Amino acid sequence: MARAVSTRRKIATTALAWAIGLLIFFPIFWTILTSFKTEAQAIANPPLFWGFDFTLENYAVVQERSNYMRFLWNSVIIAGGSTLLGIVIAVPAAWSMAFVPSRRTKDILLWMLSTKMLPAVGVLYPISLIFVQFGLLDTRGGLIVVLMFINLPIIVWMLYTYFREIPGEILEAARMDGAGLKEEILYVLTPMAIPGIASTILLNFILAWNEAFWTLNLTAASAAPLTAFIASYSSPEGLFFAKLSAASTMAIAPILILGWFSQKQLVRGLTFGAVK
Amino acid sequence: MSRMTALRASGALALCLVAAAATAQTTTLTIATVNNGDMIRMQGYTSQFTEQTGIAIEWVTLEENVLRQRVTTDITTNGGQFDIMTIGMYETPIWGANGWLVPLDGLSEAYDVDDILPAMRGGLSHEGTLYAAPFYGESSMVMYRTDLMEAAGLEMPEAPTWDDIRAAAEAMTDRANEVYGICLRGKPGWGEGGALITATANSFGARWFDEDWNAQFDTPEWEAALTFYVDLMNNFGPPGYATNGFNENLSLFQQGRCGMWIDATVAASFVTNPNDSSVADSVGFALAPDNGLGRRSNWLWAWALAIPAGTQQADAALQFIEWATSRDYIALVAENEGWANVPPGARTSLYETPDYQAVPFADMTLRSINAADPTNPTVDPVPYVGIQFVAIPEFAGIATEVSQEFAEVYAGQQTVQQALANAQALTNDAMEAAGYR
Numbered sequence: 001m002a003r004a005v006s007t008r009r010k011i012a013t014t015a016l017a018w019a020i021g022l023l024i025f026f027p028i029f030w031t032i033l034t035s036f037k038t039e040a041q042a043i044a045n046p047p048l049f050w051g052f053d054f055t056l057e058n059y060a061v062v063q064e065r066s067n068y069m070r071f072l073w074n075s076v077i078i079a080g081g082s083t084l085l086g087i088v089i090a091v092p093a094a095w096s097m098a099f100v101p102s103r104r105t106k107d108i109l110l111w112m113l114s115t116k117m118l119p120a121v122g123v124l125y126p127i128s129l130i131f132v133q134f135g136l137l138d139t140r141g142g143l144i145v146v147l148m149f150i151n152l153p154i155i156v157w158m159l160y161t162y163f164r165e166i167p168g169e170i171l172e173a174a175r176m177d178g179a180g181l182k183e184e185i186l187y188v189l190t191p192m193a194i195p196g197i198a199s200t201i202l203l204n205f206i207l208a209w210n211e212a213f214w215t216l217n218l219t220a221a222s223a224a225p226l227t228a229f230i231a232s233y234s235s236p237e238g239l240f241f242a243k244l245s246a247a248s249t250m251a252i253a254p255i256l257i258l259g260w261f262s263q264k265q266l267v268r269g270l271t272f273g274a275v276k
Numbered sequence: 277m278s279r280m281t282a283l284r285a286s287g288a289l290a291l292c293l294v295a296a297a298a299t300a301q302t303t304t305l306t307i308a309t310v311n312n313g314d315m316i317r318m319q320g321y322t323s324q325f326t327e328q329t330g331i332a333i334e335w336v337t338l339e340e341n342v343l344r345q346r347v348t349t350d351i352t353t354n355g356g357q358f359d360i361m362t363i364g365m366y367e368t369p370i371w372g373a374n375g376w377l378v379p380l381d382g383l384s385e386a387y388d389v390d391d392i393l394p395a396m397r398g399g400l401s402h403e404g405t406l407y408a409a410p411f412y413g414e415s416s417m418v419m420y421r422t423d424l425m426e427a428a429g430l431e432m433p434e435a436p437t438w439d440d441i442r443a444a445a446e447a448m449t450d451r452a453n454e455v456y457g458i459c460l461r462g463k464p465g466w467g468e469g470g471a472l473i474t475a476t477a478n479s480f481g482a483r484w485f486d487e488d489w490n491a492q493f494d495t496p497e498w499e500a501a502l503t504f505y506v507d508l509m510n511n512f513g514p515p516g517y518a519t520n521g522f523n524e525n526l527s528l529f530q531q532g533r534c535g536m537w538i539d540a541t542v543a544a545s546f547v548t549n550p551n552d553s554s555v556a557d558s559v560g561f562a563l564a565p566d567n568g569l570g571r572r573s574n575w576l577w578a579w580a581l582a583i584p585a586g587t588q589q590a591d592a593a594l595q596f597i598e599w600a601t602s603r604d605y606i607a608l609v610a611e612n613e614g615w616a617n618v619p620p621g622a623r624t625s626l627y628e629t630p631d632y633q634a635v636p637f638a639d640m641t642l643r644s645i646n647a648a649d650p651t652n653p654t655v656d657p658v659p660y661v662g663i664q665f666v667a668i669p670e671f672a673g674i675a676t677e678v679s680q681e682f683a684e685v686y687a688g689q690q691t692v693q694q695a696l697a698n699a700q701a702l703t704n705d706a707m708e709a710a711g712y713r
Contacts, residue, residue, distance in 0.1 A: 040552045043527040065316065128353045137355050216342055217349060220357040221306050221334040232337035235311040236468070237522050237540065239530075239552070
């Protein structure tokens with residue numbers, strides 16, 4: 001029997017959800033709004049919500065000073081490459097952990113996650129030295145590998161939880177029908193886990209897109225992604241908030257649009273397996 | 277044509293192509309720099325340098341703290357990503373001593389290295405060898421509102437004492453209208469609030485270390501300096517000053533909420549720019565205050581261009597540095613954007629130019645720079661070089677922690693005595709671990 005929910009309660013929860021949603025979105029909204037102000041209006045106190053002179057000058061300045069397309073292209077390659085590479089490695093790993101677990105599977109999963117607890121700066125020098133040795137500094141390939149390793153625990157964990165929801169009997173049936181390991185993973189497991197894999201890809205793409213420690217420390221001119229683009233507009237000596245906001249808006253716009261179009265898959269994937 | 281001739285001909289053609297490709301290959305310099313007005317302006321003019329020399333420039337612009345971490349990693353791991361690095365007065369002597377920088381002793385006659393302001397040259401050298409060429413330099417000074425001073429019936433001396441500053445702050449404070457007598461940095465960080473309080477302490481006769489590298493926070497001089505600062509700011513400063521740095525104070529001053537602001541001389545061009553500042557036409561300048569002990573509370577800093585020892589293109593890099601820090605570059609900017617916009621504080625000849633002398637803050641900037649002596653920064657002798665910093669590698673870490681202790685005092689979370697005791701203990705511990713004591 002469905003639970004009766006009073007209208008008042010519905011209104012209250014809807015209002016609360018909207019309030020939280022708007023609160024979370026406010027910094028992004030404020031960034032976008034500031035990008036259309038002059039530098040003086042950007043720091044005005046009390047803050048200006050309306051009544052300022054709408055200007056596109058900041059975008060023009062940013063466009064003139066930086067090669068936005070190059071940064072954008074680097075971001076797409078690095079975030080996309082590291083996510084896809086991660087998926088290729090994580091699908092078989094998660095398969096074995098979900099369907100043929102050993103006594104130590106739980107420990108391995110926890111150990112993998114524990115690597116995320118180490119502050120990145122702790123391994124700055126070892127990683128930098130490896131990059132110098134192998135000539136990987138300021139290359140997209142090097143960053144793809146590093147970001148893949150950083151996000152791999154999350155990818156494996158997410159896929160593991162999705163795979164666990166898929167009944168092992170289905171895979172057994174496929175095996176009885178003569179499917180080998182490759183067919184089992186490629187043609188049976190993967191199609192069933194598509195929502196889960198899609199949301200894993202999206203989430204990790206966003207994480208890699210926003211990664212701002214390694215992408216700043218291991219690049220110079222040629223492989224620098226959008227995080228370096230934003231960092232070039234931040235300044236402790238001088239107020240360039242409007243230009244910084246314009247640069248930030250340009251950097252988050254592609255991922256915001258991507259998130260907007262794929263929110264259904266994202267939510268479905270994240271809640272996949274939540275209802276038993 | 278015989279087969280052999282054809283082979284020879286194609287071989288020759290291939291050689292020609294290879295030779296052509298080699299000559300067409302241009303030198304490209306990668307330069308790491310900070311995001312500030314003067315540097316960004318220079319990026320706009322680099323096409324002229326490329327036209328003159330055929331050397332292309334690739335810029336990597338980063339926020340100051342990110343830049344510092346990035347170039348430090350690069351130079352210590354011999355990453356070789358940059359041909360020129362923008363570094364400050366703190367790093368230059370340390371890196372020079374470590375052999376990480378190419379000495380700038382090959383500068384041409386026309387460059388006239390003797391024209392560099394002596395204070396800048398001294399701060400960017402190690403044992404007499406110049407390791408970085410100053411692009412622009414700064415000291416700190418008092419910027420004050422002439423209209424508020426007049427309304428209060430006061431006049432700002434050219435060389436005020438801390439008592440003058442306190443009296444003026446008291447007279448100009450109008451909390452009901454959100455006008456605060458004085459705005460000063462309180463934000464933790466060795467280059468933020470740490471720089472201001474260290475320079476202030478110098479004028480109170482305090483110092484970081486005695487000649488045997490013992491911390492000196494347990495001295496009455498430090499207590500007097502910190503107590504004075506906290507009392508001044510609590511009574512006449514803006515609320516929440518513990519988190520205010522350069523940008524926050526610049527914003528407050530531009531909106532007319534500060535009677536005085538003691539900070540970097542480069543701020544003068546921001547607060548007098550009518551496009552950004554609502555008080556542009558009523559700003560006066562004075563030397564940073566003292567306490568009659570023979571040391572003023574002004575600092576000295578330069579953003580300078582240096583060549584990392586790992587570069588393969590040291591000659592081209594030197595050529596660029598000569599261009600960017602030359603008299604001709606200053607003239608180029610003056611011609612296109614006016615004298616108020618040239619990079620200040622690097623060359624003596626700039627301050628001898630009549631056109632530049634007409635800029636309202638030029639004279640006070642030069643006097644402030646000349647009043648700073650990084651080799652002799654304190655009343656009592658010290659074993660270190662540097663005014664608002666101590667030029668040893670350990671300083672950045674220690675001073676950031678000390679400034680955090682101080683910021684807790686500003687936020688009312690501990691007393692001056694507690695903060696100084698903590699600072700004393702943590703500094704001595706760190707110095708002991710580093711082998712100084």
